Amino acid sequence: MDSMPKMEELIAELNRYNYHYYTLDEPVVSDKEYDALYDQLVALEQESGVVLPDSPTQRVGGEILKGFTPHRHLAPLWSLDKAQNPEQLRSWNARAVKLMNDYNTKNPDTPLPPLGYALELKFDGLTLNLTYTDGKLVQASTRGSGIVGEGILAQVKTIKSVPLQIPFTNGTIEVQGEGIMNLSVLAKYNEMAAEPLKNARNAAAGALRNLNPKVTAERKLSAFFYNVGYTDGIRFANHQEMMNFLRENYFKVNPYVTYFDEFDDVMEQLAEIEAGRSKLDYLIDGAVVKITDMRTREVLGYTDKFPRWSVAYKFEAEETTTVLKAVIWNVGRTGKVTPLAKVEPVELAGVTVQNCTLNNAGDIERKNLKFALGSRVFIRRSNDVIPEILGKVTEEKDGEEIIFPDHCPACGFPLVQRGAHLFCDNKLGCKPQIVARISHFASRDAMDIETFSDKTAIQLHDGLEVRESADLYTLKFDQLMKLERFGEKKANNLLEAIEKSKEKDLASFLYALGIPNTGKATTRMLADHFRDLHKIMDATAEELIELPDVGGIVAESIVAFFADPFTRAAIDKMLSLGVQAKAPAEPAIVKTDSFFSGKTVVLTGTLHQLTRDEAASRLQALGANVTGSVSKKTDLVIAGEKAGSKLAKAKQLGIDTIESEDEFLKLLSGEQGV
Structure with a gap:
């Protein structure tokens, strides 16, 4: 058969x-x-x-290859000129406008159209050049010199988003794109890997230039395509046509390709991309601006190195290397002892970095950093958080050893290891734990004790032997006056703020207690559901796990926290001293006939005339469902100042937006708008 x-x-x-x-x-x-x-x-x-x-x-992936064969590209793969700041980008555009105007002056019968612009993400991976003949993938190569690259067909075939056959069968074409490793894929790979990969860019490049295609396949790479460099028998009028051709031929095109008629709009969108880059599931190091009309591209031509019709706008680097100088161990409010890396100062993403997180002792082992003191390491900074060390630049154990502590660096108590973390269980006698718990209790999102600070917590601990949050409610004026820099006014202000905090609601009190594995959303949900502190304290894991967003770990954390006699005694003490932990008010009647009724709404950016929480509460009272992320189910995005990726995504998905705070306030007040 x-x-x-x-x-x-x-x-x-x-x-x-x-x-x-x-x-x-x-x-x-x-x-x-x-x-x-x-x-x-x-x-x-x-x-x-x-x-x-x-x-x-x-x-x-097939058999191990003996080596890479050279591949001469059918059309050159050009590098891009770079703009490091808005002024350089405007200078590039001014040159393009001048060249276009000069041409139109000399050729009035066949003028070029007004400039239009395409804006694409600049991926941080490895450039791929794919060759198709009569619809079949016959070669794939690296960029190499731009004229000759290395043949990596066997490796590229393992990328499942690369089509092995396409509908276009009329001759030969070359298609360019970027091989990448998604950050989520990298994280999952590193969970199981004996040798974790340092970063997504190196992981993709290393996989594609590995002579064993099975290694490439294990990395589960992806690729985005953005250019047709050589074609037989087909021409495109503009960039839009070329991108449609790629989509129609089964190539994966990144959805973030936007088109503009005005250059000022390009500049505005660049800021949106940079603001939202940390939320992407892949690395980008900038964006690429291209003039869309193909005839204009031909007229503008090339310099010795770059096309004049395209430019790369580089963002601040989010990754770099520096030297690991020392590791210190800090104790948090839960007793967790975490390492903090001191590195040689280096500029990264617009700031000078001197400290980096290492997460835990297990992280140091997993990233091959045990013998890294004095060695060069990769660091990454994203989303305005403290940078993280990704791994050593070299694989050799060429540095001094990082010594893990066996006793608490603050109180000398023996440490215990739970999972990958070290813990000090001396919570009643370890100063950093006590001070951090009291500072958290007094913080704005918790009991909101005005004028309180970490320095205040340290003073109260050292000078008045305040050992738990409940002790705050026993403080007297005469005691505070004994403390350095505590005058009459400061003492009275603190006592008034502590007294006022007794009126805080149940959700704030629960958050202030610092229950492990719970945040503001969980404590608010507990307060709204049980509406009574003692019911929450007596709830079983079985009862808790039935609630939204409460899994087994969170349920067990809540039960164990309230089962602790120390916690129970502290809560009883606070209640006896006047802390109310008031149940939330009964839910207000929700309107069903407002502009917002039944709409799923996302708030983003900074509002100036009301807080984000106030805006959310008022929206909910008007029948809106307020969520934190933009999706196809979102009906409306309300964007304040410095709105970033959520606003950009809303526009990309065609979702209605309100970008004027005054207009938003009018709608909240019931005035007609939008």
Whole structure:
């Protein structure tokens, strides 16, 4: 029996499913159904001894290669000129405008159209150049010198978003894109890897330039495509046509491609991209601006190195290298002892970095940092948080050893290891734990004791032997006056603020207690559900786990926290001293006929005339469902000042936006708008 027709049928079906899953992110069959068809194909290939060129079974990686073969590109892969700041970007545009005007002056009968711009993300991976002949993928290579690259066809075939066959069968084309490793894929890989990968860029480049394609396949790479460099028998009028061609031929095109007629709009959108880059699941190091009209590109041409019709706008680096100088160990309010790395000062993302997080002792081992003191390390900073050390630049144990403590660096109590973390269990006698718990209790989102600070907590601990948050409610004026820099006014202000805090609601009190594994959203939900402190204290894990967003770990944390006699005694003491932990007010009647009724609304950016919480409360009272992230289910995004990626995503998805705070306030007040 001829198995070829069945094999061709299975290959077509499996490749279609791959396209929907890996390129469109829209799976159309279950994994089980896909696997059954895949197994059929494998069996037929083994039985017949034939493997067709576009078979998905080739994506698992074949034999180890002896070396890379050179590939001469059919058209040059140009580098891009770089703009480091807005002034340089405007200078690039001014030159392009001048060249266009000069041409139009000399050619009045065939003028170029007004400039239009495409704005794309600049991916931080490895450039790929794919060659297709009569619809078949026949070669893939690195950029190399731009004229000659290295053939990596076997490696690229393991990328499941790369089509092995395309509908365009009229000759040869070369398509350029970027091979990447998604950050979520990198994190998952590192959870299981004996040797964790340092960062996504190196992981992708290392996989694609590995002579063993099976290693490439294990990295589960992806790729985005953005250019057709060489074509037989097809021309495009503009960039939009070329991108549509790529989509129609099953290439994965990043959804963040935007088009503008005005250059000022390009500048504004660049700020949006930079603000939201830390929320992407892949690395970018900038954005690329391209003039869209193809005839204009031909007229503007190239310098010796760069096209004049395109420029890369570079963002501040989020990754760099520096020297690890020392590791110190800090104790937090839960007793967790965490390492903090002191590094040689280095500029990164616009700030001077001197400290980096190391997470825990297990992290040091996992990242091959145990012998890294004095060695050069990779660091990454994102989302305005303290930078993280990703790993050593070299694999050798060429540095001094980081010594893990066995006793608390603050109080000398023996440490215990739970999971990857070290803990000091001396919570009644360890100063950093006590001070951190009291500072958290008094913080704005908790009991909101005005004028209180970490320095105040230290003074109260050292001078008045305040050992727990409940002790705050026993403080007297004469005691405070004994403290350094405490005058009459400061003492009275603090006592008034402490007295006022007794009126805080139940949710704030629960958050102030610092229950492990709970945040503001969880404590608010507990308060709204139980509406009584003692009911929460007596709740079982079975009761708690039935609540929204409460899993087994959180439920057990809450139960264990309130089962502690020290916690119970402290709460009883505070209640006896007048702390009310008031139940939340009864839910207000929600309007069903307002502009916001039934809408899913996202707030982003800074509002000046009311807080984010106030805005959310008023929206909910008007019947809106307020959520934290933008999706296809979002009806409206309200953007304050410095709104970033959420506003950009809303515009990309065509979601209605309100970008005027005055307009928003009018709608809240019931005045007609939008």
